[in-house]
Amino acid sequence: MVLPAQPPSPAQDRHDAIVIGGGLVGAAIAYGLAEQGLDTLLLDEGDVAHRASRGNFGLVWVQSKGLGAPHYQRWSRQSAAAWPALAAALATRTGLDTALEQPGGLHLCLSEEEFSARAARMERMRAEAGNLGFEYRMLDRSEVAERLPGIGPAVVGASWTPYDGHAGALTLLRALHAAFRDLGGTYRPNAAVARIDAAPHDFRVTASGMTARAPRLVLAAGLGNAVLAPMVGLAAPVRPERGQILVTERARPVLPVPTVNVRQTAEGSLLIGESKEDAGFDAQTQIPSVMRGMARRAVLAMPWIAELNIVRAWSALRVMSADGLPIYDRSERFPGAFTANCHSGVTLAAAHAQMLAPMIAAGALAPELLPFSAERFGHVRTAA
């Protein structure tokens, strides 16, 4: 990091809001706050951070979100619905195309057992959705074949909803940062937060030799939030869940719709994913048996994928809560401080930028977000 020769003057040091975390969640919120007219500082730890946003699969995915938690289904759906406006705004401001496509999505079922379990799950989602509704269909094999070329004999059917889609996760991250800076936001890379001095509506953050102050503070540091949240009287009980991704060589457009574990990027690569492992904080190792399982399931679904060469593979750490849902909180003890934690930084980017950021700017979370508090895990907010 290039440090300024002189510490910034107190006047330069003050902002309307400080966001800690430069990944998809922090960048979306920072962009949203800047759009609200707030002078916002975005602190990004650096390449030692776990960087879940760099490993994101890129789905804008709704259909499996929020079984038993209709507020999460609603929040995901709102975000997916707001995504076209986000993509358009980012394109206008930055010239970057986030390659959003929302043609609906398929969850392929490779056995009768999978199909009936999926059907039961989707019916329950509809029942729980209440007045919001939940449009879905269980497609039989021939209906899947109409939507997806070259499915294998193992495909029994699929669930489909119109809400699903995908986008370029890395382009989104770049576009959010570019739009944020274009709106006058201040971005500080290599700024690992060492200390937070919290008072109501007054936060002083020390990061890599610099100190900044603001009446609003947003913790969006992914797995780092677990350590940071107690500094502002909150809890962020998140743990890493490793996911691996296989990337094929580029091919001409061949997949008209994304599936939950295979999608084709705008550039032509096929991404194969949806693995889940508890591997602690290890994002370096890749387990051949997991990669083999991912590849096998993709080839069972679409046998022609076997012809494609795998050119890259990576793993990353999802930011998971115990129930898999996001955590959003506002500090009672230190009003002005918020946390945002989730593993769906792409899907929820539009909600974070267009809905959550205005709430933070206004100083309170809307009632629809209260069920997302970490209080649901028994963490009692610290009273002043």
Added chain:
Amino acid sequence: MYAQRPEVRPATVEVLVDGRPVLVPEGASAAAAVLVAGLPALRTTPVGAAPRLPYCMMGVCFDCLAEIDGVPNRQACMVTVAPGMRIAPQRGARIAGPRA
């Protein structure tokens, strides 16, 4: 543009580069055959459609990707020629899928 050094082994292996017969020495790479053939471009890139020819000749840069004997995206510099080998250009991304 490219000529073989005079002291090299005799060019005895005939391969087809974009359908044209080319003679190269035994042990040469498919990428060498492409350069001897004098194609203006071996491929165009999948996203930007930029023209490409073999460049590093040592398996690093992937600029020499070609369809060799019907298999797309092979690194031509890493493939040793064989009599009758067909080295075909690629325009954009390869074709994949059930009808490929």
